[in-house]
Amino acid sequence: MIKIVGLGPGDKESLTMGTIDCLKQCKNIFFRTEKHPTVDYIKDLGINFHCYDDEYESKESFDQVYQSIARDLICREKKLGDIVYAVPGHPMVAEKSVRLLIDICTAENIKYSILPAVSFLEAMMQALHIDPVQGLRVIDAFEARNCKLSNKEAVVITQVYNKFMASEVKLALCEYYQEEEEIYFVRAAGIKDEESIRKIKIYELDRQDDIDYLTSLYIPAGIKAYGDFYELVSIVKKLRQPDGCPWDKEQDHFTIKKNLLEECYELIEAIENRDEESLIEELGDVLFQVVFHSQIGSDDGYFNIYDVTDRICRKMIERHPHVFSNLSLDSTEKVLDNWDSIKKQEQGLKTYTDELNHVAKTLPALMRAEKVQKKAAKVGFDWNCVEPALEKVKEEFYELLQVYNCENMSRILDEVGDLLFSVVNVCRFLNIDAEEALSHTTDKFIKRFSFIEDAAREKNIDMKSMTLEQMDELWEEAKK
Known part of the structure; x- marks a missing residue:
């Protein structure tokens, strides 16, 4: 049996009687770290223990430390029988080593129990007068760069244990919040005579001199943030509501399809001009069109923006098995071939002609011609070099000369089309984009x-x- 106990936020008064009794009764006690304010008090009680602080010096990452600790505890339990594992705060709050230990215990049918404890969150809530019912999110500083933040909810960030980590967290926050906004810097929450709480600007975070393993942050809801995806969704929804914009309410998929096309062309122009500011604006305009169409779909009761994002996420995962599964594809050519194979299965394309017909007819004609030619070339319907393609241009040109003066516009249309198609083919051989x-x-x-x-x-x-x-x-x- 492994008993997992929490040492509270740091003040000895936050230690539960259950935890103290458990520590007094067990001989085999293991602390994740000795760096905790309650440790001196526990030593004064005559309680002996082994700690894992050496692991932090010998391992290259915290993940390796926690994996090593969890594995060692399993070995100790098998050898010694009942053991106690003690961690700062509450075992189930921001304690990765405990989660790993529980996973192993579950997999190997090893009994464990978790004793009630006081976490650092209770100390934070008391010190800052926070009611979590109003919305509170807890983030590990290690995951700050990967988390989706929102100024609609308050945020607590824990384990901001040194200036380097504070700098990493600051960069993560500055991607979403405005750097001049004020947040709460909290050190030693709940520890008598040591607790320190003050407001700082986000950009000042890594300039604090008292950052240590007892440091956490509190970001109130409602502080100024850059507009995010979810805010855009809310704005578009508001525009379409009864009290919204008359023009936006009147639109449907067909009336705004040209707007999407125009925005895409303006985006391409920004890319061609290498204009980063315009690129930001035009990407936003295209994104707006995606959200607008999705809101129309939602209003009509067919789909919403989350159906759209879910579909593209699943598609990207399914079409990249070499990234998200064990399939090995070691070249771009193999990746593209595999992509086409998956795409054909998804879209039910059974013949080569199906593939040609599936190229969108609404594409610009030159682009559509090139795509069709490339697909036909994959099955060998192609010349080996550019010279025959150039001869074909001459042939089509002379055929046009024979009919351009006649009154049969249908025939002229055919010959002009043939000439253009043959010129696109030459472009393809020369690796030139015809458009x-x-x-x-x-x-x-x-x-x-x-x-x-x-x-x-x-x-x-x-x-x-x-x-x-x-x-x-x-x-x-x-x-x-």
């Missing part, structure tokens, strides 16, 4: 046209009065 190439040339055209207009303005000539030969002469000059 990007055409966009580049369009920009070049605008720049040269601007040169002509500027030249005409300098000569006080109206461009409309210029001959094509005059314009072409300036065009050639613009190319230099």
